[in-house]
Amino acid sequence: MSQADFVVVANRLPVDRTPDGEGWRRSPGGLVTALEPVMRRAEGAWVGWAGQPDVSLEPFDFDGTHLVPVELSAADVQHYYEGFSNDTIWPLYHDVIAEPTYKRAWWEAYVRVNRRFAEAAAAAASEKATVWVQDYQLQLVPKLLRELRPDLTIGYFHHIPFPAYGLYSQLPWRKQVLEGLLGADVIGFQRVADAGNFARAVRRQLRYETKASGISVPDGQGGTRVALAKAFPISIDADSYIELAQRPDIQQRAKEIREGLGNPRKILLGVDRLDYTKGIRHRLKAWGELLEDGRATVEDATLVQVASPSRERVDAYVQLRDEIEMTVGRINGDYDSTTHTAIRYLHQSYPREEMVALFLAADVMLVTALRDGMNLVAKEYVASRIDNRGVLVLSEFAGAADEMGSALLINPHDIDGLKDTIVRALEMPAAEQGRRMRALRTRVRDHDVEDWSREFLDALSAFHDRASSATAAAEVDANLDEPEDASS
Incomplete structure (x- = not known):
């Protein structure tokens, strides 16, 4: 297949190398799962990086999708991805929880790589095709693509938060990024507030007119076109989690997990990428203080914290891991017994089957993000609770809070409030658990x-x-305005 009527453009292809390095397997990510049925129906193409630097691959077909690899050098990965995407945009867009770094060389790499993605998408798209660009690594692609292929219909979805103007305005290349995003016909965000922040930035920086969800954008020909910027909150494949939760082997595994922890009365669970936006430090502080205050004991409750490895070459993440592991060690040293542990810390990634077993074993799910576009773990936990039991403690700063009002909503910065909510969750009667979980x-x-x-x-x-x-x-208007042929 040379060109497709539907093209997805994302930082990564939807496949990973098999362990033997000889073939490919589908990636486990939520975006891949979300778009798989669409890609199958459309027989579409997916443009993205294969995940290895300095590797040149020809386009190939995988499981009904045409894959178009974009080559990135080791320098591209360092400057465009680890640098501008994850050490400039990520902290800035997450309310400057960590300090963003602004380097012109990183920006130049970001522009260069975004152009490479746009060129690959332009070549992969058939005439008047639909192209859907994904996430913050590719914010310039919509405009670059429109310049290359004005016949295309272009969508963009922003999976992370979009910051308030007072923070966004720090970005030295703020106008270029806004103009890049406005190359799309539809710009989607996780929350209404994110779409509002984007529209305000456009008004302040570009002086474009905004009305409801529409933004008037110059079309380059003396007129304007309207771009739509609004919230489209992402979700999960709920049925797949329900099916897993119903499997006897996974239910048995949940029992084994409880037994392995010494059968405490309650299990609390945190599942996160090891990232400073997730509020893991706040969660550990609250739990350590509850043990110190005597409001919880290790015989009564254990916190299981899964922190999957993330961006291990970025200094802020190395420091975060050291801090968290030091805190876990201190709390366990102070409160563990020979049969029970305060915190079971797991710096690993697990397959979905094991995660569902953990969800079934956990009486309380702690989502304490300081800022999160959505947080799909909250939805995965809820979908897995086919028994209508369990309590979701959810940060109001996660996008999921907009939809999941029956959770116990918390401000993770309020440690006393977080402690009180954890105690409430541990003591919640079964009837209230059932009422809240059914609604969720x-x-x-x-x-x-x-x-x-x-x-x-x-x-x-x-x-x-x-x-x-x-x-x-x-x-039609142009044809009506044409003079009649004098020979007729």
């Missing part, structure tokens, strides 16, 4: 990942149809 499960099942992709693509299709109608009308 209804929301997650009614709005799953297919709904998310369908809602976004329907909005993009509506824009495409409107633009096509406007083009057709303009062509």
Whole structure:
């Protein structure tokens, strides 16, 4: 297949190398799961990096999808990905929890690599195709792509938060990024507040008119077009978690987990990438103080903290790991007994089956993010609780809080409030657990990942149809205005 009517552009391809290095397997990420049914129906193409620097690959087909690899050098990975994407944009867009670094060489690499992605997408897309660009690593691609292929319908989805203007305005290349995003016909965000922050930045920096969710953007030909910027909260494949939770072997594994922890009365669970945005330090501080205060004991409750490895070459992450492991060691040293532990810390990644077993074993799920675009772990926990039991403690600064009001919402910076909420969760009666969990499960099942992709693509299709109608009308008007042929 040379060109496709539907093209996804993402930092990574939806496949990973097999352990033997000879073949490919589908990546486990949520985005891949979200777009798999769409790609199958559309027989689409996916443009992305294969995950290894300085490796040149020809396009190839995998499981019904045409994959178009974009080559990145080791310097590109260092400057575009680890540098600008993850040491400039990530901390800035997450409320400067860590200090962003601004380096011109990183920005130049970001521009260069975004252009490479745009060129690859332009080559992969058929005439009047739909292209869907994904996330903060590729914010310049929509405009670059529109310049290369004005016939395309372009969507962009921003998976992380978009910051308030007072923070965003720090970015030295703030106008270029906004203009890059406005190359899309539809710009999607996780939360209404994120879309609002984006619109305010556009008004302040570019002076473009915004009305409701529409933004008037110069079309380069003396006129304007309208770009739509609004919230499309992402979700999960809820049915797949429900099916796993119903499997006897996974239910048995959940019992083994409890037994392995000494059968405490309650298990608390945190599941995060090892990232400073996730509030892991706040969670550990609250739990350590509850043990110190005597409001909890290791015989009664254990905290299991899964912290999967993340960006291990970035200094802020190395420092974070050291801090967390030192804190865990101190708390365990102070409060462990010979049969029970205060915190079971697991710096590993686990397959989905093991995660569902952990969800079934956990009486309380702690999501204490300081800032999070959505936090799909909260939804995965809820979907897995087929017994309608368990308590979700959820940060109000995670996008999931907008949809999951039946959780116990917390401000993770308020350590005393967090401690009180953890105690409330540990002591919550079964009837209240059931009432809250049923409401949460209804929301997650009614709005799953297919709904998310369908809602976004329907909005993009509506824009495409409107633009096509406007083009057709303009062509009719032009034909009516043409002088009659004198020979007729």
